[in-house]
Amino acid sequence: MEFEIPDDWVSGVYLGKLTAKKVEGVYQGRLTANKDGLQSYVIFIVRDDRPCDLLFQCSDLTWQAYNSWPDDRWSLYHADKFSIAPWSGRKKWLTGPTGWVSFDRPYANFCQDHLVDRPASVGSGEFLLWEFPLSYWMEQQGYDVSYISNVDTHLDGPGLQRAKGFISVGHDEYWTREMYDHVSAARDAGVNLAFLSGNSVFGVVPLLPSAEGQPQRIHRRAGYFVGERFGRRPGSKIQMGPDGALLMGGRHAGIGGGD
Template identity: 25%
Template sequence: MKASSEESQEASAAAGSWPTKRISGSGAAWKSLWVEVPDKHGLPAAWCYSDRMGYSPGETVKLYISSTVPKLDIVVKKDGFTPRTLTTWNDVSVDFQEVPAQPYMNGCGWQETITLELPQDVAAGAYIVEMRDSKQNGNQPALGHHIFFVRSNRGKTDKTVLLVASTCTWAAYNDWGGASHYIGLHKDFPDGFSPILSSQRPWARGQVWLPADAPRNVPKTRPRLPEQPYWGSKEWAFANGYARYYASAGWATYERPFVIWAEQAGYDVHVIAQEDLELNPEAIAQYSCLVFVGHCEYWSAPMRHTVEAFVERGGRVARFAGNFFWQIRLREGGSGQICYKSQARDYDPIRHENPKLMTSLWEDPMVGYPGAETFGVNGARGIYAATFGIAQRSSRGFNVFRHKHWSLDATGLGYADTFGDEASIFAYEVDGLDYTFVDGLPVPTGKDGAPAGLEIVAMNWASNSEYGLPEHSFHHERGDSEARFIASILEVTPSPTAEATEKYSRGSGMMVSFKRGIGEIFCAATCEWVRGLIEKDFYTDRITRNVLDRFVLRD
């Protein structure tokens, strides 16, 4: 579905009361277009981006701000279990800065508003920029938020973990300015998605900060009767003026809850942007443990190479995240990213000269670099559980198979036990492998890149197709389109058979463990693992501690 700019502006006339125009257009109900574009005449609002995502102590952070109110109070604070204020500015004069054509691709090009000289002793971590109307004296909600990261130039403690924020996935879902890698106003691609995105624009509303009652992508309980699919986070977002994909990717939904849990549990958490794995690979050199959480879908080949080299020389990686799916390429200097996704074979300009770097599935035979070679699991072998109209009544927990594995120490779990289901940790998007059963235990076949010696500790099943009652099909988000796409890529045919489509509708999600070089990787391949930490699920908490303690305390 596409909408011209004229149609979009006309359709947005009734949406001017929100801080951002909720541009919409005609089309199927489930594909109604709704993206963020700043509105000068909407409710009071402020937007900000920085010249980079990550900085070292002593460097200068440049902030570019636009606002519908003339003066702002701006606070920069280190986020976490106990937030700490770094600096405050009051009564900062700010103009409303217009956006150029296609800001999602070209960037905003705003004038610099204010700069921050980072102290040499600044603590490593994630820093939130909070903007408020100066006239409100701090009594009203903030008008906008931004985030940047500060790398460490100091020694680590014996309980320091380095969290790599999944900023490339955040960027893919960021529709600020009119388009994301999914949907928008770019008239040249299906559903208006943009294969080229700029980092020089604000994050969509809800990606950095959310109220405590914001729903997640997966409902808390399973339906008791057959019913139409329901995606409460989108309805809540539309009703409250937040971005349509706030629950799919962002600091507020995934990384922040992990940092709060980890710091409360006694771990020292440093944070970097994912782009640093390619642009500043030396940033991870001093650490023994890298952590990934939440929705971790978009990666470049150099980022993977950095992680693999880290593990080869003795590093450990804890991945509490799901959906390792698309290859991207960073734009020059990290100014954005490129991903043609399902259109890559037809439109990616690099597809002929260097197909290995084509921005398609990692499992695409033309790319030939399955995600399992890095993290032990593949995105196309898993995908959805308990979301859209897919597996709505799945158990939402992991089934235990190798109960003697070290990650399950002190849990009391045995073969055939399930854990995490009460907190719905096995949900949204998951990764799996081609596998078989031997004497009641799942074993990887090795056909899709699984490393030798990999153990499947626990698993559950997922799907790529929506089923249910025929009268509910109008409400489907996916149907079997994704299964057909995966089948077309992996079976190397533009028209997969019904049997092939059904085959790739069947997936799995896995908790795996394996060694590489003198290092080690543990992967609990589900986006919603962090939900178990949020809801204080004993088993999720205990397993997470087992992994982190083994990885940060062992020399």
């Protein structure tokens, strides 16, 4: 399905609602379930290039890292859906270098099963959970805001300098090295930075093309933004990025340690 964005749409985060129609029949020997009326979202960001007061960055690289579609083996965290951590009784999480995740799939429940009722993203990534409340409030208050994704920050460093302020919002854990460099350059050029987010600038990810050659479609956890000195591990293949604290003024302290 293709959808052309009208020229008069303003920059924002848009949710397209999909509704299933009743389909009954036999498929590969099994009776299909009646999905009539089930709904989910398709999320996309409309950006512009105008000067603005605030750039609102959505954390789509992190949405994809935690995306469990089609099941828990396909996030960056669960390589073995049957692996249980003895100290918590929950699934073990992979914390080192991982396989790849792709933007070429819908969003399912995100894999943080320790949160209350394992909240569904309803196809929105993590936007409805983390970014939406601030977005709603800012627009209600009349702020001049334009929206971008992590991928926009990765691709267009000079474009960040059209704003007076850059806001990292939500669960902004996974960054590319290019994102770090571009936001650092924007700061040095006079753009104010606000990190209204948690667990931010923590995982280093390369952003690569899909198997079909479409750019910026897959990524993996390659390392951490903890600084070369803090991240030395003899014989390790983990790629350590610059210290995230030099950008944010603080550093992620680990689960339970505060952000």
